[in-house]
Amino acid sequence: MKRLPPLPALHTFWVTAQCCNFTRAAEQLHITQGAVSRQIAGLERHLGYGLFVRQARGLSLTEEGREWALRVQQVFGVIGEAVEQIGSRREVLQLKASTCVMRWLLPRVLQWQRERPDVPVELTTTVAYTVDFRREPFDAAVIYAPIGEQSEQARHLFDEQLTPVCAPALLDNLHTPADLQHQVLLHPTRDQRDWALWLKAAGTRLSSLSQGHHFETLDLAMTVAAQGSGVAIGDRALIGEDLKAGRLVMPFELRVPTGMGYFLVYPPQTVPSAGLLALMDWLTSQAQM
Structure with a gap:
């Protein structure tokens, strides 16, 4: 199977095919006109045929160029959809906390959402001071418990x-x-x-x-x-x-x-996600202020 053409060159071709002008393509891509010309020439050498007809007043697509323009448009359309769809499936952290800690926790969760919208948090409040991860599907919880009796999954926030x-x-x-x-x-x-x-x-x-x-x-x-x-x-x-x-x-x-005291805990025998670790580190640092 013939080696696939480089993706950057295909992107440059796609932009150039829409305007049929090296100068305007260079402006859109934020590179020099010479760089656009070299990438197109390299792509044509790779494929073994021309994609543009160079004319005194600009460029026009060859028959092969028109076919490539349609195919490349579809490819980048699929990539764009993937960026939108996959990017929207952000990790939503489920956090539980008792009502007594909400005066401290809620303003900080709201601040976290402003600073890290890529790691959203859903906060559930309860009158209970503890959490049972075997029955409750939370990623983490802020609990109220005796000092010095916590597992290695616990982060100390502050003493009462x-x-x-x-x-x-x-x-x-x-x-x-x-x-x-x-x-x-x-x-x-x-x-x-x-x-x-x-x-x-x-x-x-x-x-x-x-x-x-x-x-x-x-x-x-x-x-x-x-x-x-x-x-x-x-x-x-x-x-x-x-x-x-x-x-x-x-x-x-x-x-x-x-x-x-108050502790931030996560389920035992689990590996916290990168988002959860970042949230835990941030809340712990907030508690020390």
């Missing part, structure tokens, strides 16, 4: 550190932890354990600890706190965006670690 948060309007009424006695406490859990842990570290006891409002998720407690309806106990790492925007403030410096 509890601290009270409130709307700026309440800040003038909170000078010491004892002032919390006169505020409505917002609980992200039914058992008040987060508030109890922080107050113990602060050396403060409140008779109003069991009162206030209870919420199913940390996110709901933070939202109500930002509206000025009370003081919530929150995780410092998860409220960074609210602090920057001025929706929430920290009345006290004390932050109490709980021994829990």
Whole structure:
């Protein structure tokens, strides 16, 4: 079988055949007129016959040239369709995360999509803190778990550190932890354990600890706190965006670690794709900022 002609030369021929002018073809291809002429001449030598008739006022296609122009147009049309179709089948990463981490995660996923539209992410939220990759078809998940008990598939994001948060309007009424006695406490859990842990570290006891409002998720407690309806106990790492925007403030410096943390994990016995590795590296670096 005769050796196939080089693809660059065929592309140059295709462009030249559409305008029948070496100068205009060179402008479209961003090469010199001489380079166009040499590629066409080389293609003709390879094929063993002429493709153009050189005339004083320009070029015209030979009979063989007209047949080649039709065939080459079809070939590059197929290549163009492949570029469009295959390029559109991008890897869509399925990411799961609990609602409590969404205040930190969602702005970063949106930023990732702006910076890396070639690696789209579909984010699923849940009240569950864990993931079971045997039953849940996710590529990765952000979980809430004890520090130091994670597998090698886990990337540490940040540790949980509890601290009270409130709307700026309440800040003038909170000078010491004892002032919390006169505020409505917002609980992200039914058992008040987060508030109890922080107050113990602060050396403060409140008779109003069991009162206030209870919420199913940390996110709901933070939202109500930002509206000025009370003081919530929150995780410092998860409220960074609210602090920057001025929706929430920290009345006290004390932050109490709980021994829990947030981790980015992927299924065991799997090799992460290049897109997933890039996303994991990027989120891990974001968590260190």
